[in-house]
Each structure stands twice: as structure tokens, then as C-alpha cells.
Amino acid sequence: MQTPHILNKYRSAIDAELKSLLAPYRLPLYDMMRYHLGWIDERGKEVAEISGKALRPTLCLMSCEAAGRDYMPAMPAAAAVELIHNFSLIHDDIQDDDAERRHRPTVWKVWGKPQAINAGSAMCVLAGLSLSRARDDGLDLEKYERLLTILNRATLKLIEGQYLDIQYERTFDIDVDDYLTMIRGKTAALISCSMETGALIGTDDPVKTEQFRELGENLGIAFQIRDDILGIWGDAKATGKPKGSDIKRKKKTLPIVYALSSGSGGVKDTIVEIFQKDNIGENDAKTVFDLLFKADAYAHVQEMVRDYGEKSERLIHAIGMEQRCMDNFEQIVEFLTDRDY
Amino acid sequence: MQTPHILNKYRSAIDAELKSLLAPYRLPLYDMMRYHLGWIDERGKEVAEISGKALRPTLCLMSCEAAGRDYMPAMPAAAAVELIHNFSLIHDDIQDDDAERRHRPTVWKVWGKPQAINAGSAMCVLAGLSLSRARDDGLDLEKYERLLTILNRATLKLIEGQYLDIQYERTFDIDVDDYLTMIRGKTAALISCSMETGALIGTDDPVKTEQFRELGENLGIAFQIRDDILGIWGDAKATGKPKGSDIKRKKKTLPIVYALSSGSGGVKDTIVEIFQKDNIGENDAKTVFDLLFKADAYAHVQEMVRDYGEKSERLIHAIGMEQRCMDNFEQIVEFLTDRDY
Numbered sequence A, B: 001m002q003t004p005h006i007l008n009k010y011r012s013a014i015d016a017e018l019k020s021l022l023a024p025y026r027l028p029l030y031d032m033m034r035y036h037l038g039w040i041d042e043r044g045k046e047v048a049e050i051s052g053k054a055l056r057p058t059l060c061l062m063s064c065e066a067a068g069r070d071y072m073p074a075m076p077a078a079a080a081v082e083l084i085h086n087f088s089l090i091h092d093d094i095q096d097d098d099a100e101r102r103h104r105p106t107v108w109k110v111w112g113k114p115q116a117i118n119a120g121s122a123m124c125v126l127a128g129l130s131l132s133r134a135r136d137d138g139l140d141l142e143k144y145e146r147l148l149t150i151l152n153r154a155t156l157k158l159i160e161g162q163y164l165d166i167q168y169e170r171t172f173d174i175d176v177d178d179y180l181t182m183i184r185g186k187t188a189a190l191i192s193c194s195m196e197t198g199a200l201i202g203t204d205d206p207v208k209t210e211q212f213r214e215l216g217e218n219l220g221i222a223f224q225i226r227d228d229i230l231g232i233w234g235d236a237k238a239t240g241k242p243k244g245s246d247i248k249r250k251k252k253t254l255p256i257v258y259a260l261s262s263g264s265g266g267v268k269d270t271i272v273e274i275f276q277k278d279n280i281g282e283n284d285a286k287t288v289f290d291l292l293f294k295a296d297a298y299a300h301v302q303e304m305v306r307d308y309g310e311k312s313e314r315l316i317h318a319i320g321m322e323q324r325c326m327d328n329f330e331q332i333v334e335f336l337t338d339r340d341y
Helices: A011-022 A027-037 A055-067 A072-096 A109-110 A113-136 A141-168 A176-202 A206-233 A254-262 A265-275 A282-294 A297-319 A323-338 B010-022 B028-036 B054-065 B072-096 B105-110 B113-136 B142-169 B175-201 B206-233 B254-264 B267-275 B284-294 B295-320 B323-338
Strands: none
Touching: A011 A027, A011 A055, A011 A072, A011 A113, A011 B010, A027 A072, A027 A109, A027 A113, A027 B142, A055 A072, A055 A176, A055 A206, A055 A254, A055 A323, A072 A113, A072 A141, A072 A176, A072 B028, A072 B113, A072 B284, A113 A141, A113 A282, A113 B113, A113 B142, A141 A176, A141 B028, A141 B113, A176 A206, A176 A254, A206 A254, A206 A297, A206 A323, A254 A265, A254 A282, A265 A282, A282 A297, A297 A323, A323 B267, A323 B284, B010 B054, B010 B072, B010 B113, B028 B072, B028 B105, B028 B113, B054 B072, B054 B175, B054 B206, B054 B323, B072 B105, B072 B113, B072 B142, B072 B175, B105 B113, B113 B142, B142 B175, B175 B206, B175 B254, B175 B284, B206 B254, B206 B295, B206 B323, B254 B267, B254 B284, B267 B284, B284 B295
């Protein structure tokens, strides 16, 4: 599975926007952000960039183009969603006690949790300030107001999803609907916000903007479920995480939720027993793998990915856009539903 | 020193605004906020309200009135600054490992640090959404845009101040200027934002708005320095904190910074020696008290409070407002500079 070329198209323009947004801020607090974003090392030395997929800003810019306009006016919104995403990652690493991200120590591991909390919160505030740059580029005030409301609401939904994710750690009574409520917040809210804001800048047609929002929600759900699959069955080299890492971290990802709620009594009891241990060893992990196999979890969960992918395909066709844009979105759907990393 | 009556005038209207803003949110995440705001106990049961001074929203509403308008249109801005203040308190308690606030367990102590991080961040986002209610009340778009930018910039400054406060824990090479830079962010930024946003809603005169901002900055600095005095010499019963608590917490408050930078060599060396211990006992605290006395720290620091207070008085007269408003502001200055709690 190759990375679709569209994920590289805007890459350097997005980084340039983020770097220029951060440029006026000289306090070392902002170097923590530059480190997290993969631009510098712990000591402030520039490094060859180590960065994520930039999926959210790319979707924002693609939506603006597909809705009918050049992508540049959507750049401040693209930067804003990327900052919100990274704010959530910095806090997430603190909350989960994760010491490593993208093969480097996490922000809190380098600077301690108190300062990492500050770096994350400041990034969240910067996202709002990023949208002001859209005003400097001539975005009209009504749209600016709507952009801000959409971004704030999505950020709140994201935090709600993060809240549920942590709450779910303590319970085994969650079903697929509970899980979907959680990822609609944790993941889909910001992805749909990325597409809605991009479309809002690209068109004055509210029906079209709403269609992009809906497409984003479906893509977000497909993306997260595929992510859950990779967290259990993914190849360590490709994902950068050890195989079965989400089992050892006792995460209530969809394969586990599915096995808990639809496996026979024995399946549930054994998973509950193992997940209640302080540490999950290799043998326990192997047992969980076997139970997931017995419950046919992989096939069922990947079928859900496919369903959300197909719904996304239908939405892409329903929206109506240039063939070139449609091809790019289809590549994104294919990538998100089948990716190995 | 009595609480000025003006700090009670808007109290119930501010609480009503905050309660109505939070009303649509039913997830238990929001009960953590209601708990922090003193409306409910850990189990969600309503309690007799235990709340802070509501200084910031009061200053916001007072500024709107003094600038020439009824205070009600400033209510969403008042709620927003109170939410930003409380977001910072929730995170601050996590960062400082403080288990108690206003005689109750802190949010993290009840729900754990991961969820307390979420409650704080969500409160920060809600502040932005609160301003949307000013739009519903008919605030024009240009002012809404300015309000949001002022609020976002002040929040960023507040986090920068919090960052410096934590950085200063590790060093003894800070002087009064470094200290002032820190509290301009940590405390004065949001207090001046409260007054600037209130004035912006109350008048179209940018010169007047800027004067209120400047008044807020001076009041904020006076408030924080007086707070530092109370953290060392304050009466436990009045402040709710044990006497000398900031010494035992090894905080670089202004009396300490003053003694470090202007006391003789011996003063500095002894304070450094004591502050490098893991725990500061009664005898050590007594030694620090004696050194502060020797450096005449109380008198010097209270003189700074008086200077900022007098500058505030001059600004109040320069602004030009109804006598009734002027009297209220003067009571606030008197209270902030002389208060015992």
C-alpha cells in the first residue's frame, strides 16, 4: 500500500504555514512545540523533518479545492486543525504515560509533565489565533465566525472523546455503539471539521459544506477503526509500534469491544480476566489474539472499515467535483481503509 | 478589610451565565467543571456555593459600565474570562501537585490527573464558545473578532507566565524584572483582558479601551504581588492557606526574589541552601522569615504594591467615568492592595 501522492502535495506548504505562524514566538515553551512537530531536537538543533501524515490539513486543503477554489485561502484553517491534532497528541502522551512517539521521546518525557501540559494548551490556543490569518488573507467576517465556532465545537468533541476513551479503561460493559460515540469525538470530529472548514472557505453553498462535513465524519471513523486493527495486527516495522501493543496497553479498541460484546461468555470472561492483570505478558497477549481469532474479530471489524469506506465513496460521488479531485479523494479512501501503517 | 460591595453586585448574574452556558453539556466531564466551580460535590449533589472572588468577571462588567453602557452585553465576555481563569487553576493544581483548593480536594485529586487535564482543556475551549453568545445578543462582528483575538492572546500570555513560573523553580538567578515578566503573563494578562473586553463592549472609543487595558495590567500586578505577600505573611484563617505556605512550597514569589537579588551575599546563600532541600521544615521556614525581615522584604514589596495601586488610581481619574463607577474602582484598588485574604 503506497502513500497516495496527494498526501505529499501540500506537505511543504503546510509546514511553511506552521513555521511562519510560530516564528514570532521565541520563548522556549514554543521550542517544545517545534520539537513535537519534528523540526528540532531536544537542544533546539534543526533536524531532518520527522513528521506525521498531515492527514487533517491535507483533507482541509483538498476540500477547499474540491469545493471550487484554490487551496491557499484554506491554509490558516489547515494549520489550525493540525495544531489541534498535535495539542491532543501532546496531552494524550501525558495521559497515557507514553514515553515515545515517532521513535523519539515524547514532549513530557523530555520536559516533564507540568511543562508538557503548558505546551499542549498553548498549541490549542494558537490554533484559534491561526484562523485570524485567514482574516488577513481577506476571508469575510461571517465565514471567520463560522470557522471559529466549527473549530471550537470540534475541539470540545475531541476532548469529550478523549474523556470517554479514558473512562472506558475502567469498564468492560461497552458495546460497539459506545465505542462509536467515543471515536466520533476522539477522531472523527476533527477530521470532519478539517473538511467542513476547507469546504466553507471553498464555496458559499451550505449544502456542499455539509456534505464535506459528513464525508469527513465517515472517513474519520474508517480511519480510526483501521488504526485499531493496526494497533493489534499491524506490522511493527511499518507502524512503528510493537505488534499487539494495544493489547498490552489494555486499550478498548474495536476488536476487543467486538469480542467482549459478541463473543461467547467464555471469550468475554477470559479477556476481562487478562485485562484486569497489572501487566500483560506474551502468553496473555497470545491468548487474547486467539480469542479475537475465535470471535472472528478481524473480519468483522475490517468489514466495518469497508462499510464506512463505501459510504465515503458514495458521498464523494454525490458531492460532485472535478474528476481530478474525485480521484484524489478515492485514493484517500483506499489508503485509509487498507493502509498498513 | 471588608470585601468591597461591588464584588457581590454581579455575583449571581455571573453564576447564572456560567450555569446556563454549561447547561447543555451532560457528559460527566462537565460535572468536573461544576465541581471545580463550587456548585456540586464529588457525587454530583448540589452544594451551598463555595466560590472565589470572581474578580475577573466583575472587572469585566465594571469596565463595560464605566465605559458607558449597561453591563449585561458584557456577560458572555465575563463568563469567558472566568472560565479561562478556572481552566488555569485546574491545570495549575495538577502541575503543582496541590491536593486542596478552597478547602476541598482539587479536581485531579478526585478524578485523577488524566481526566483533570481534559476538564481544564475543555473549559478553555468553552471560553471561546461563550463569546459566541455575545453575538447572539447582537454584538457586531468586528467587535466579536477583536474580543476573540484579545482573549486568545491573553490566554497564550497566561500560559507563558505559567511556563516561566515553573521554569523559575529550578533557578535562583532571577531578578525583579524576570519576576515582573512572569506575573505580567500569569496574572496581569487575564485581568487586563477582562477590563479591555468589558470596555470594548461598552464603548467605541479605542483610546478609552486601551486605558482600561492598562488599568487592568496595573491592577493585575498589584493583585499578584499582594497575593505573594499573603502567601508568606498571610493569616492562615483568612487566606485558607497555612502561614508561610509559599516558603514551604519553595515558590519564587516576589519577597523571595527581592531577598535573593538585593539581600547581602549571606542572605542569598542561606535561602538557596534551604530551597535546595527536599523538604522545608519549621526551623528552615523560620530562618527564611528572619532573612526576609533582615532584607526588609515586606516593606519593599508592599511599597511596590502601593506604587502599582497609585498608578491605578491615576489611570482611573484619567479615564473619566461617572463618580459612582470611579468610587467602585477605587474600592477595588484599596481592596487589592490591602486585602488580608
